[in-house]
Amino acid sequence: MDPALGDGSLVDDPAENAPLVLNNRSFHDVTEIVCGYTEKAPGFWWIHVVGFAATVASITQIMILYLIITGVGVWGLNNQVDWAWDITNFVFWIGIGHAGTLISAILCLLKQQWRTAVNRAAEAMTIFAVICAGIFPGIHVGRVWFAWMLFPVPNYNWIWPNFRSPLLWDVFAVSTYFTVSLLFWYMGLIPDLATLRDRAHLRLRRGESRNIELRFPVPLPLPTIRLPFKADVLRAYIYGFFAVGWRFSSTHWYRYEKAYLILAGISTPLVLSVHSIVSFDFATSVIPGWHTTIFPPYFVAGAVFGGFAMVLLLLIPLRALLPNFEDLLTLRHIENMAKIILVTGMLVGFAYSMEFFIAYYSGSEYEWHAFMYNRATPIWGSDKGAPYWWAYWAMITCNVLSPQVFWFKKMRRSVIAVWIVACFVTVGMWFERFVIIVTSIHRAYLPGEWGMFFPTPVDILTFVGTCGIFLTLFMLFVRLLPVFPMAELKAVMPGASPHDYHDEHDDDHDSEGGH
Known part of the structure; x- marks a missing residue:
């Protein structure tokens, strides 16, 4: 077996069907x-x-x-950062x-x-x-x-929920x-x-x-x-x-x-x-940094991105700990998920860049300030630098840069490399939500309303x-x-194929309830 093909579940010829269950x-x-x-x-x-x-x-x-x-x-x-x-x-x-x-x-x-x-x-x-x-x-x-x-529970005071509330x-x-x-x-x-x-x-x-x-x-x-x-x-x-x-x-x-x-x-x-409705918690407001129509597809792409990372984060350790797990979760599965993380990571990175373009193209100085000086510019790079710049660049590093290693086949087929990138992506997706929420509201229109959040x-x-x-x-x-x-x-x-002729027969259904 070619070592480059890993456990036998990988093939270089796209027309060839690799096995999804190993060891016959x-x-x-x-x-x-x-x-x-x-x-x-x-x-x-x-x-x-x-x-x-x-x-x-x-x-x-x-x-x-x-x-x-x-x-x-x-x-x-605090009064300024209430979320x-x-x-x-x-x-x-x-x-x-x-x-x-x-x-x-x-x-x-x-x-x-x-x-x-x-x-x-x-x-x-x-x-x-x-x-x-x-x-x-x-x-x-x-x-x-x-x-x-x-x-919407009826009550004696006739207090009904506010259907205009994103909550x-x-x-x-x-x-x-x-x-x-x-x-x-x-x-x-x-x-x-x-x-x-x-x-x-x-x-x-x-x-x-x-x-x-x-x-x-x-x-x-x-x-x-x-x-x-x-x-x-x-x-x-x-x-x-x-x-x-x-x-x-x-x-x-x-x-x-x-x-x-x-x-x-x-x-x-x-x-x-x-998930689009969850993004409306922010997009329907008028706060600079939140008021954007890109949020629904941006949030959905981020969900798929972070979801595959979490699946890999959970299943790769189980693959090493549980017996015969590697025969069912093969390198082919891991490589396919790594490819999806690469694609969705690029979509998320595109959304990050479009936020800056929309802020610039709109001509709104408040929108531009929210993205450039509340998020991206380090405090040592400008007098108006962002106190949370480190969170923004941690997000970029984890969500945009780390998945780029999956352009290399060797990295996609390395279980350890895939798991490390999955860890980075999971951390980066948390930072993404932190950046969206906190950096958009910790500085209001007047400097007297500026406040910092410390957990x-x-x-x-x-x-x-x-x-x-x-x-x-x-x-x-x-x-x-x-x-x-x-x-x-x-x-x-x-x-399972009716066109496949094997001498092997299974009696699970009759003897053990398998099917």
């Missing part, structure tokens, strides 16, 4: 690999990661409680959340077979990121106990998007949940099931606790309940594929519209805690649900 895996092998992640005991690394992430996640609860008791004055806000890390974090998480379903739905509509290795994780990432994003609109209003007034637009848009994304994710899980259900029933019939054992992840002579019930009983009931009677019949598959395609068709324009420990720890929430939920997903869609993986394997 059979259907049975795919079922065993994917189900093994949920059925076998987790490694100590998983227990330590979940323990650390859950500990970090608890920080958010403590900070929110402290915020409710004390008030939003514990944040670094800062709270809305920055909201837009950051909602961007990641929009990216997951957009990636899966668009690749599904475009019939891209390589999506099978990334769509399940991307959809799960969507759900968890939207959960993290939903924390901030509720707590940033100050009096958290009145946050329910954002919803209310976010409530309707994000809640609708979360519902559709959850249905889209759950719809794809149904066949795999049925496989896990059938495998649990099979082990119970064969008497191969064992009681649940609790082992402590510390190197101490502590006894293993054995609970008086079997894990497969829980799996059979829980997975069976959510499998909603799936039996792998042709009727089920027909209705499933039709419903999945409809949801993909609904999700794609929904994501585009919802407090509560600002920082609240955001760090949401990262812990996201990581905890994602690691629980890896442990409890199939990371890959088994049926879709098998559909892109050579043995």
Whole structure:
């Protein structure tokens, strides 16, 4: 094998179809690999990661409680900068959340077979990121106990939400998007949940099931606790309940594929519209730096850009930690995602440059000042330099310059290089939201209204805690649900083609519920 072709999933001839599953895996092998992640005991690394992430996640609860008791004055806000890390974090998480379903739905509509290795994780990432994003609109209003007034709930005082408020637009848009994304994710899980259900029933019939054992992840002579019930009983009931009677019949598959395609068709324009509505939080105002029509496509391109980076950031470490993961998430998948990051990174860079062109071409000195002297010019380069120039150039470095290494095939095919760039892009997308929000409002029209924002420990720890929430939920997903869609993986394997003649046959459906 040519070393330049990596693990065998890469080909230099575009007309040649490279394998999407390596090492000549059979259907049975795919079922065993994917189900093994949920059925076998987790490694100590998983227990330590979940323990650390859950500990970090608890920080958010403590900070929110402290915020409710004390008030939003514990944040670094002031009279001039009344939106800062709270809305920055909201837009950051909602961007990641929009990216997951957009990636899966668009690749599904475009019939891209390589999506099978990334769509399940991307959809799960969507759900968890939207959960993290939903924390901030509720707590940033100050009096958290009145946050329910954002919803159109009838009340005795006839106080209805202000439908002219972008905050209310976010409530309707994000809640609708979360519902559709959850249905889209759950719809794809149904066949795999049925496989896990059938495998649990099979082990119970064969008497191969064992009681649940609790082992402590510390190197101490502590006894293993054995609970008086079997894990497969829980799996059979829980997975069976959510499998909603799936039996792998042709009727089920027909209705499933039709419903999945409809949801993909609904999700794609929904994501585009919802993230455009999030951009309207800024674009519909008259504040220089926000009042621009480029924001909707700019935000959507940034969501896809940051979403693929987050998928790589999560899946590449799992590829090294979970057994046989490399056979299902190949270098071909990683290279394709690196190419998309390169393209969307160039689109984002084009949007950055167009902001300056629009500000110059408009002839508005306030707009030009917002971009040139509130963002880009260092304080040592001009008396009117931007105090937050470092944030702007960190954004440019991470989002525009770092993806350019993907012009080189060697870098696209280096797992370490791709993961490092994904880290840079994720950091850069957070800085992008910070630059858009804070640098546009920290200097008003009069110098007497100029003010600086400095984050407090509560600002920082609240955001760090949401990262812990996201990581905890994602690691629980890896442990409890199939990371890959088994049926879709098998559909892109050579043995699935009716024109492919192999002596190998799979009996997963009859013996283990696989399909």
